[in-house]
């Protein structure tokens with residue numbers, strides 16, 4: 345198969361996106377709101393100036409230019425770091441997710457999470473133009489450029505691949521299979537090694553850019569892997585991530601760091617055996633949430649981690665006493681010695697949702713993309729102070745949905761700010777993990793029996809797919825949201841205004857385009873046969889997974905019940921976007937669709953009318969991928 349064509353058949357042309365927007369420097373309302381307070385709604389948000397929601401940034405080698413990917417505005421901003429001015433903003437595509445800039449600052453690339461492509465930007469002093477576009481595959485995010493700016497590497501999240509893009513010919517020249525949902529990427533300074541964080545398979549992949557293969561997979565015992573960085577000597581990789589601990593969601597377990605916690609993970613790139621070390625980031629009583637960005641200064645003096653949920657950056661100083669790394673494991677909480685105030689560890693409150701980070705060549709100035717603040721912030725690592733906020737533009741009032749988005753990412757809505765909705769329902773989807781959120785009426789007190797753990801459901805189109813929870817006992821979404829705050833988050837009771845805002849945000853969550861379908865809607869012969877099997881008397885999938893949302897909204901017993909279930913039966917989940925909902929079934933027991941449908945949820949298990957033949961099953965699986 346040609347490496348180029350794998351997804352191109354499915355790709356929809358982006359249309360003309362040549363509109364040039366000049367950024368209006370309207371300061372975000374966020375700067376006047378503290379934490380996740382929700383302001384009373386006044387007038388509807390101005391439609392003309394969208395939220396920018398910067399999710400990623402890249403700094404030129406000399407530190408003079410900053411490229412910023414604005415996720416909700418579909419644009420890239422070019423900043424002059426000396427003056428703090430937005431020089432230019434350009435519409436580039438559907439949900440920008442990653443950016444990179446060539447060392448000489450004349451070339452940039454941006455990936456589009458929902459657009460499935462990479463756009464090449466020519467940067468001429470204070471202007472950008474799009475000079476080409478390459479389809480790279482479904483849900484690309486992290487991207488890096490080699491030194492010469494001629495090759496890009498892209499983490500293609502839903503394909504579990506890293507794509508190498510030749511920017512001279514504008515073609516994908518290689519694809520490398522990595523772990524589940526690759527997201528963050530970093531290239532070693534000599535360009536020989538590419539470090540990839542796989543968000544959903546607890547491991548980092550190390551790729552040789554010469555042989556174009558993964559030569560090492562480092563299990564890091566961590567989840568939700570986000571930004572990845574490599575030290576200037578090429579010896580250490582750093583990853584911002586979360587770690588799922590597996591205990592029930594009670595306030596006591598949360599505070600011990602036994603439900604989940606944030607980590608700065610270091611991977612050693614110069615050792616014979618794969619090894620990693622961690623710093624747990626949560627002090628008891630005032631935790632960290634949603635580790636997202638990571639950066640290391642070129643002189644290795646500072647390490648910085650951004651925390652989207654607790655709206656801050658943590659700065660670690662490494663030139664004095666050693667940092668208390670835990671090798672090949674992790675502690676429950678932040679090592680208490682770091683709380684002694686000796687300057688090794690500081691927290692800088694920033695508001696909003698800090699995402700990616702980059703250090704300037706002066707080794708102390710830290711640039712922070714802040715999604716919910718619609719701004720780039722500048723932090724001085726020496727003094728641990730916010731020194732400047734550069735607004736990227738945005739509406740003058742917050743819509744109900746944006747206020748819901750703020751709540752969704754607000755860890756102060758959970759017990760001692762350990763996590764946000766976004767920790768589990770990453771970007772409104774699922775992080776693929778299971779938790780015991782006490783929403784099934786049962787609680788397992790030991791990790792030996794994880795039966796009351798439930799797979800985190802996606803929230804895409806969730807406002808259309810009641811009743812809610814796996815058992816489907818929640819028939820009112822407002823009540824369900826109250827429980828999400830008070831049970832899943834063990835946090836304070838929300839106001840009815842909060843709940844309305846949150847639901848308005850949930851209502852915006854949509855599936856990305858299915859990469860397995862043709863834009864014309866035509867199915868392959870196998871999938872066409874699978875569609876017939878789906879509706880056959882023997883399988884009868886459509887009786888429960890039918891209708892526009894592929895669920896009948898009723899409760900069924902399909903043989904997966906347990907004697908001590910508090911609620912009888914389960915609500916068939918919507919089968920939309922199934923290819924990206926692994927692992928499957930309420931407890932995530934099946935890693936693949938085949939495992940679920942050849943095993944616990946086979947046609948016979950559900951209908952009792954006998955099994956599908958191997959051929960029918962293969963066809964059915966082809967069809968299910970297209971839903």
Ligand code: HEC
Nearest residue numbers: 764765768779783784798799800801812813814828829832
């Ligand atoms: C610790 C992880 C975690 C956190 C934090 C969390 N959830 Fe959930 N969420 C889950 C799990 C697990 C389920 C399934 C529970 C069940 O069915 O028993 C779920 C279920 C849901 C559902 C029902 C989905 C459906 O299709 O039935 C909604 C809606 C939801 N969560 C929204 C939220 C919101 C909003 C927040 C923040 C206020 C939140 N969740 C916080 C893990 C989490």
Ligand code: HEC
Nearest residue numbers: 883884885888900904914915916917925928929930947950
């Ligand atoms: C009698 C109703 C019923 C029928 C028929 C049925 N299902 Fe299900 N399905 C369910 C229920 C209920 C669940 C949730 C069960 C659980 O996870 O414990 C489910 C779960 C699933 C899941 C897991 C989804 C996820 O997000 O983890 C898949 C996949 C699935 N069904 C596919 C199928 C296919 C394909 C068929 C036809 C071969 C089928 N189902 C037939 C009721 C049904």
